Amino acid sequence: MTDFTGPSSRMTVDLDAIAHNWLLLRKKLQNGADCAGVVKADSYGLGAASVSRALFAQGCRHFFVAQYAEGLKVKAALDAVATSFPHSPLSGAPSIPDAPSIYVLEGPRGAPAPEYIKSGLVPVLNSPADIAHWRAAAVAAGKRLPCLLHIDTGMNRLGLNGSEVAALAADRDAFAALDVRYAMSHLCCADEPAHPKNAEQLALFRQLTAALGRPLRLSFANSGGVFLGADYHFDLARPGCAIYGINPTGLPQNPMQGTVLFEGRILQNRLIDRPGSVGYGAGYAVATGQKCVTVSIGYADGYLRSLTGRGKVYIGGAACDVIGRVSMDSIIVDTAHLPQQPAPGDWVEIIGPHQTVDDVAAQAGTIGYEIFTGLGPRTPRHYIGGSA
Ligand SMILES: *Cc1c(COP(=O)(O)O)cnc(C)c1O
Numbered sequence: 001m002t003d004f005t006g007p008s009s010r011m012t013v014d015l016d017a018i019a020h021n022w023l024l025l026r027k028k029l030q031n032g033a034d035c036a037g038v039v040k041a042d043s044y045g046l047g048a049a050s051v052s053r054a055l056f057a058q059g060c061r062h063f064f065v066a067q068y069a070e071g072l073k074v075k076a077a078l079d080a081v082a083t084s085f086p087h088s089p090l091s092g093a094p095s096i097p098d099a100p101s102i103y104v105l106e107g108p109r110g111a112p113a114p115e116y117i118k119s120g121l122v123p124v125l126n127s128p129a130d131i132a133h134w135r136a137a138a139v140a141a142g143k144r145l146p147c148l149l150h151i152d153t154g155m156n157r158l159g160l161n162g163s164e165v166a167a168l169a170a171d172r173d174a175f176a177a178l179d180v181r182y183a184m185s186h187l188c189c190a191d192e193p194a195h196p197k198n199a200e201q202l203a204l205f206r207q208l209t210a211a212l213g214r215p216l217r218l219s220f221a222n223s224g225g226v227f228l229g230a231d232y233h234f235d236l237a238r239p240g241c242a243i244y245g246i247n248p249t250g251l252p253q254n255p256m257q258g259t260v261l262f263e264g265r266i267l268q269n270r271l272i273d274r275p276g277s278v279g280y281g282a283g284y285a286v287a288t289g290q291k292c293v294t295v296s297i298g299y300a301d302g303y304l305r306s307l308t309g310r311g312k313v314y315i316g317g318a319a320c321d322v323i324g325r326v327s328m329d330s331i332i333v334d335t336a337h338l339p340q341q342p343a344p345g346d347w348v349e350i351i352g353p354h355q356t357v358d359d360v361a362a363q364a365g366t367i368g369y370e371i372f373t374g375l376g377p378r379t380p381r382h383y384i385g386g387s388a
């Protein structure tokens with residue numbers, strides 16, 4: 001008889017914590033600014049359908065994805081819950097007050113224009129070529145098309161630069177075919193509150209949006225930007241990481257709640273019966289009598305190989321070191337110090353109440369975003385709380 005059956009890993013996402021975080025961000029916003037939810041990359045790996053529905057239930061009506069196909073998934077998830085509303089949420093969007101908008105950060109090229117228009121997704125126009133493409137689509141469709149206009153203020157990644165903004169401002173017909181819902185820009189150092197780049201970008205954002213010479217609603221702050229003060233809030237904030245519990249402030253105290261419990265399982269207890277080593281490369285020496293366990297999480301699950309020699313997990317609330325190299329499907333964990341040895345099938349906390357995603361990221365030499373988005377597809381996601 002085997003000692004346990006069932007899945008090798010699991011991820012529990014707390015939708016109440018996600019709702020709490022989003023409401024906390026919204027409450028921080030000044031001057032009537034709206035709060036969006038950035039749900040790109042499957043809501044940073046946590047599951048965009050459930051997260052989007054949970055945010056929608058709290059009143060979130062603005063959703064950002066990176067890619068068109070992601071937007072379609074969010075739309076399908078929201079269409080499914082919005083049957084309680086008198087209108088389908090996306091069709092005929094602008095006139096319906098409760099309709100969510102889904103914005104696609106990479107721009108309008110994810111689908112042929114007629115299909116894109118029919119979906120109701122709103123592209124972010126990142127370049128003169130994007131603008132020309134969307135204007136032509138509007139002319140062909142015979143109506144003004146909704147869009148966001150991205151202005152670069154120092155990130156130098158996407159968006160119009162200063163001279164492109166000037167050229168657009170000088171083009172008298174530029175906006176005839178476009179319904180610009182927001183002009184936006186993106187901060188590159190918002191998680192470093194003291195960085196001079198923040199104020200520099202803010203000033204340039206004001207200057208370039210003014211240069212467009214028309215009243216526009218504005219969107220500037222990501223999660224970190226929400227914590228930089230009212231000057232950064234404008235009409236729509238675009239937090240992502242903070243919704244998921246990643247610390248956006250650059251300060252030791254994290255105002256956000258953890259949202260994820262990510263666990264592996266003990267596959268075997270091992271009692272070392274001769275001096276040797278554990279794992280690939282035979283680089284970690286163990287003595288006779290050493291007690292350790294093999295846990296069913298590896299780099300294929302997003303437990304990065306760079307955690308070799310640095311990772312910690314929690315067993316029954318006690319910290320245990322990862323010893324030897326991280327394998328594809330497993331890690332080996334030192335349990336010699338535990339008063340009582342755990343058993344095969346016991347759950348092991350990788351991310352949770354004892355160790356945040358930021359802690360694991362620090363051990364791995366990366367950021368919480370990369371840990372979350374790297375958590376592998378073979379781990380089933382379970383949802384607690386919320387309405388999902
Ligand atoms: C990812 C992204 C955000 C969200 O950033 P966080 O740091 O996760 O809050 C906002 N705006 C743009 C343009 C983005 O690419």
